[in-house]
Amino acid sequence: MDTGTYEFADIIIDISHEKVDKPFQYRIPGALKGQIEIGVRVRIPFGKGNGMRTGYVVGIGSTPEYDVGRIKEISGLAPGSTPVRSQLIKLAWWMKRTYGCTMNQALKTVLPVKQAIKAKEKRTLVCLLDGPALRAAIGEAGKKGYKARKRLLSAFLGTPELSMEAAAKRLKITASTIRPLVEQGALAVQSEEEDRSPVRGAGAWGQKAVLNEEQARAAGRFTADYDAGARGVYLLHGITGSGKTEVYMECMEHVLAQGKQVIVLIPEISLTYQTVMRFYRRFGDRIAILNSRLSDGERFDQWKRAEEGRVSVMIGPRSALFAPFERLGLIIMDEEHEGAYKSETTPRYHAREAAKRRAMDSGASLILGSATPSMEAYQEALLGESRLLVLTRRAVSGRRLPAVEIVDLRAELREGNKSMFSRRLRELIEDRLAKQEQIMLFINRRGYSNFVSCRSCGEPVRCPHCDVSLTLHGKSRLACHYCGYSVPLMEKCPSCGSPYLAGFGAGTQKLEELAKKEFPGSRILRMDADTTARKGGHEAILAAFSAHEADILIGTQMIVKGHDFGRVTLVGVMAADLSLNTPDYRCSERTFQLLTQAAGRAGRGETAGAVVFQTYQPDHYAIRCAASQDYEAFFSQELAYRRAMNYPPLCRMQAVLFSSASPGALGAAADLARDVLLREFEKDGPQRENAQFIGPVHASVYKVNDIYRKILYIKSGKCDILDRIRGILETLASGNEVFRTVAVQYDIS
Ligand code: ADP
Ligand code: ZN
Ligand code: ZN
Secondary structure (H helix, E strand, O other): OOHHHEEEEHHHHHHHOOOHHHHOOEEEHHHOOOOOOOOEEEEEEOOOOEEEEEEEEEEEEEEOOOOOHOOOOOOOOOOOOOHHHHHHHHHHHHHHHHHOOOOOHHHHOOOOOOOOOOOOOOEEEEEEEOOEEEEEEHHHHHHHHHHHHHHHHHHHHHHHOOEHHHHOOOOOOOHHHHHHHHHHEEEEEEOOOOOOOOOOOOOOOOOOOOHHHHHHHHHHHHHHHHHHHOOOOOEEEEOOOOOOOHHHHHHHHHHHHOEEEEEEEEHHHOOOOOHHHHHHHHHHHEOOOOOOOOOOOHHHHHHHHHHHOOOOOEOOOOOHHHOOOOOEEEEEEEEOOOHHEEEEOOOOOHHHHHHHHHHOOOOOOEEEEOOOHHHHHHHHHEEEEEEEEEOOOOOOOOOOOOOEEEEHHHHHHHHOOOOOHHHHHHHHHHHHHOOOOOOEEEEEOOOOOOOEEEEEOOOOOOOOOOOOOOOEEEOOOEEEEOOOEEEHHHHOHHHOOOEEEEEEEEEHHHHHHHHHHOOOOOHHHHHHHHOOOOOOOHHHHHHHHEEEEEEEEEOOOOHHHHOOOOOOEEEEEOOOOOHHHOOOOOHHHHHHHHHHHHHHOOOOOOOOOEEEEEEEOOOOHHHHHHHHOOOOHHHHHHHHHHHHHHOOOOOEEEEEEEEEEEHHHHHHHHHHHHHHHHHHHHHHHHHHEEEEEEEEEEEEEEEEOOEEEEEEEEEOHHHHHHHHHHHHHHHHHHHOOOHHOOOOEEEEE
16 A cells, blocks of 8 residues: 555544543545644544544654554544644644654643542632731731731731641641631631632622723733734833732733633742732632642642633643633733743743743733843844833832842952941841841852862862752751752761861851841741741741741742732842852843842832842942843843843754763763764755854753763754754654663753
C-alpha cells in the first residue's frame, strides 16, 4: 500500500481522566480531508467491539505507526462539540511548538487531572468582614479579653479563609468561639460540597469605589474599544497604590455585563485575603478561586464549575489561565512582570505569551498590569503592539509616595561603621520604635551568613552534590539551598585542614540576631523560606505583624510583595545591590522591580513613609531610578544596555539545557549539538547572521544533585529560526548514541 497518500491523526479519547491518555492513531478519510485539524472533536470506532467513541485530534502526520491496513478510520466529526476543549487543545499544540515539549506534557499543563478518590468533606471558615471592620472586631475582642476570638480573627488578616482543621490544631479554637461569630455574621462555615463562595448570603456584593479621573480614563478607553468590537492587548502601568485593581474591576464588569467570562491572573504570593475579598465584594458568587492549597480533586471541581458555566470569573495564579471558559471575553494579568508567571518546569511557558495566544484564539482582550512593567511588555506598548494606559498618582488623595534615601555603605565603612546598620537607618529605626510605628527590613538572602570559607586556603565549603557553597544556618549547621543537603559545621577546613573557618556576608537570620542586639526590647519577626516552611507559617507571621504583635519584620523578597500594612512607616533595604551582581542579563530589571516594590510598602497608611536603600553601588541606575520611582528613566537606560548586548526584548533568546550524570557525555553531546547547528547555518550563506550561538557554557551552577548541566544559547530575531533549531536538535538527539544519557530541554525568553 502506498502510505504517501494517507494522512493520519493522533486522537485521545478522554482528555480529563487520571493522566491524559495516550493518543491512538487513526486514518483521515478522504471526505474529511481539510476538516481535521488540531483540537477538532471526532467520532471513532474504538476497542475490540469497535464501539463508537468521541475523541480529540491532538496531532496530524503522514507516517503510520504500524501496518496501515490495521489502522482504523475516523468515522466523522462529532456533533455538539465543546469548543472550549478544542481551544485548549489548540493552545497545548501552540505550547508544544513554541516551547519545545511533547504534546502530552503540553496537554497535562492545560487540562487538569481528575482524581479518582474524592477528598473527604472538609470545612472551611470564611471571614465576611472587610479590612476596617475586621480590625475593629479584633480590637474589641482584645479589649474584652476574648483571647481565642482575637487569635482567630487576627488569622484572617493574612488569609481569605482558614480550614476548620487549622483553626482547631494551630490556633486551638473551639466551636464555642466560632458559634457567636457566625451568629453575628462575622464568619461563615462552608463545607466542600457547596460552592465555595464566601460572601453568599452576606448580600454585600456590588460595592464599588467611584473612580478618580485617571482611573476613569483608563477604564473608559478599554470599554470604548470593547464596545467598538476591538480586541487587543493593554498595558496598565500604574504606580503602587494607584488603584489598578479598581480599573480591572470596572473593565471586568463591563465585559461580564455582555455575558462574557473573565480570567484574572494574580501571582500566588499576592493572592491574599485582602485581594480576593475585593473581587468577592464586587462580583459575589460569580467567582471561583484557584490556589496551590487546593487538592487535585478540588482543583478539578473548580474546573468543572467553570466548564459548566456556573461561574464567570476565575481568579488564580498561572494555571488559572487554562480555565475552560467558553465565552471568554477578557484576561487580566496583574503584576505581569512577576517571575512566577514563567514556568520553571517543562513546558517552560510564559503566562504572558500563553495569555496573548488564548485571548487571540477566543476573541478576548488582555490587560497586563504593573507598577514596574517587564521590558518586554513596555517595549511592545511603545511599539504600538499593545495600548498603554497610565495611572500616575496614588488613588487615595494625600497618600504620597515615600521619600527614598540612598546610603553609601562604602562611606560608612570609611568612617568606621562596620555594622550592618548605617547610622541613618539606625536613627530612623529608633525614631519609629519610639513612636510605636512599624518597620520592615529587607535582605535578599536567607540563612545566617551566605557561606563559610577558609581564611587559610580561601576555599568556600561546598555542597558535595552541587556546585555551590553551603549556607550557614544558625551557628552550627550548613545547608545547600539547591538540593537540601545539610551537615553540622565542621571544625576543620575540608580542603586544607586548617581550623580557621569563618562566615561571610549575612542573611535574614544574622540580621535578626544583630537587630535584637542593636534594638533591645524591640519585638522582631522573621519571614523567609525557613520560617514559613510549615503550612500556614506564612499567614501566621503576616497576621501577627498586622496585629502589631511585632515592631520589626525582617524578611526576604517574600515581605515586599503585595502586603499592605498601614502602620509601616519605614522600610530598610539592607543591601540593595545584592541582586545586582548575579550572572543574568535581567538582574538590573529584577533589582529595579524589587526595590520599587519594597519602597511602595512604606506609607500605605495615613502617615508618610520613609525608605532607606543601603548599597555599595549608590550610582547604579537601577538603584537610582528605583529611589526616584522613575520607571521611564530606568526603561530607557536598560533598553540601551539590552540593545548594546543584543538581549531580549530586542531579540529572542533560546537556552538549550543539556543535563547528564556523566560530565563526559554531557560535553560531547553539547559540543556535537553546536557543531551540527553551525554546519547547518553555514549552508544559509549570508542568512546565517540570523542566528547567533554562544557556548556551550557551564550553567551558573554546573552541578545540582549530582547532575551536570551545560547551556547553549541561541539569539535570534526570528521565532521560526528557533523553531527550526529545535527541530534539528530533536532529530539529532533521537538518533545519536551520545545523547542516550543526556537530557535536552529548552527555555525561551
Ligand atoms: P494598586 O493595585 O495599583 O497598587 P490598589 O488597587 O490596591 O492599587 O488601590 C490602592 C488603595 O486605594 C486601595 O486601598 C483601594 O481600595 C484604594 N482605591 C483605589 N481606587 C480608589 C478610588 N477610586 N476611590 C477610593 N479608594 C480607592
Ligand atoms: Zn582551607
Ligand atoms: Zn546540594
